[in-house]
Amino acid sequence: MDKIIFALPGNETIANTIADKLHFPVGEMVLRSFPDAETYVRVLSNVDGKNAILVSTLYQPNSKLLPLYFLAKLLKDLGAKVTLIAPYLSYMRQDKRFHDGEAVSSEYFAALLSSFADELITIDPHLHRRNSMSEIYTIPCKVLHAAPLISSWIKENIEMPLLVGPDSESEQWVAETAAKMNTPYIVLNKERISDTEVKISVPDVVQFKNHTPVLVDDIISTAKTMIVTAKHLSEAGLKPVTCIGVHGLFAGNAYEDLLKAGVGRIITCNTILHLSNEIDVSDLIINSLD
Numbered sequence: 001m002d003k004i005i006f007a008l009p010g011n012e013t014i015a016n017t018i019a020d021k022l023h024f025p026v027g028e029m030v031l032r033s034f035p036d037a038e039t040y041v042r043v044l045s046n047v048d049g050k051n052a053i054l055v056s057t058l059y060q061p062n063s064k065l066l067p068l069y070f071l072a073k074l075l076k077d078l079g080a081k082v083t084l085i086a087p088y089l090s091y092m093r094q095d096k097r098f099h100d101g102e103a104v105s106s107e108y109f110a111a112l113l114s115s116f117a118d119e120l121i122t123i124d125p126h127l128h129r130r131n132s133m134s135e136i137y138t139i140p141c142k143v144l145h146a147a148p149l150i151s152s153w154i155k156e157n158i159e160m161p162l163l164v165g166p167d168s169e170s171e172q173w174v175a176e177t178a179a180k181m182n183t184p185y186i187v188l189n190k191e192r193i194s195d196t197e198v199k200i201s202v203p204d205v206v207q208f209k210n211h212t213p214v215l216v217d218d219i220i221s222t223a224k225t226m227i228v229t230a231k232h233l234s235e236a237g238l239k240p241v242t243c244i245g246v247h248g249l250f251a252g253n254a255y256e257d258l259l260k261a262g263v264g265r266i267i268t269c270n271t272i273l274h275l276s277n278e279i280d281v282s283d284l285i286i287n288s289l290d
């Protein structure tokens with residue numbers, strides 16, 4: 001099936017890299033707001049019988065969702081199959097009814113996306129209480145992992161790393177990254193008190209005094225997890241922490257707060273555009289496209 005690629009606003013860099021490397025045409029469209037802020041979409045390219053690949057990272061998803069929905073529905077109306085590449089997939093963390101009456105948003109969001117895309121490609125979605133995407137998504141999902149890219153970056157940039165996972169959920173990617181590098185790792189205990197408050201306990205790390213701690217997590221949102229962990233590791237006598245997040249959401253002043261916490265470096269993958277992006281995921285996505 002011939003492929004044609006469409007970038008939702010803000011996703012042009014990755015979409016153009018994919019298009020250039022795989023020689024896919026870039027779809028022409030008009031996506032704009034009417035004066036009353038409703039969305040207008042028009043596709044100018046011929047997409048009939050083609051696989052339309054939409055690139056849309058889903059950080060701050062609420063405002064992105066309706067334009068994406070209209071574009072996907074339109075492409076299907078025009079005869080295309082729709083593949084959604086969402087380098088960051090939102091609403092994966094509300095995966096349980098933590099308190100009576102709460103929405104399990106990850107399920108509702110999955111149902112919505114499954115209703116208008118034919119397949120989904122994403123990177124390190126926050127699968128914690130779910131074992132696989134198929135538990136909530138009804139469309140085929142390809143899950144890509146940034147761990148090999150992160151371990152290459154650490155190998156090239158950090159001498160004697162000690163990988164640190166801030167909580168039990170992080171063990172999956174910290175263990176995988178450490179195994180690829182043959183390097184030690186520790187996983188801490190985290191208790192989330194509220195959206196912006198976490199408690200972390202650190203095991204005895206005295207034998208790692210000469211190592212550089214590298215904190216690896218899937219998401220940096222308020223950065224409280226990294227800030228509190230970095231503080232504990234510094235109090236335990238370790239060197240300044242290098243912080244690596246697959247997805248740097250950096251809500252509010254999180255990036256500045258993390259810098260102020262005295263960490264060494266802050267590095268993220270370019271699943272969400274940010275000045276901390278140093279690990280490029282475009283080849284990972286390219287290799288996943290048949």
Ligand code: R5P
Nearest residue numbers: 217219220221222223224225
């Ligand atoms: C937790 O479930 C995730 O893996 C991250 O540890 C968490 O989302 C980080 O959030 P924050 O930066 O707000 O502490």
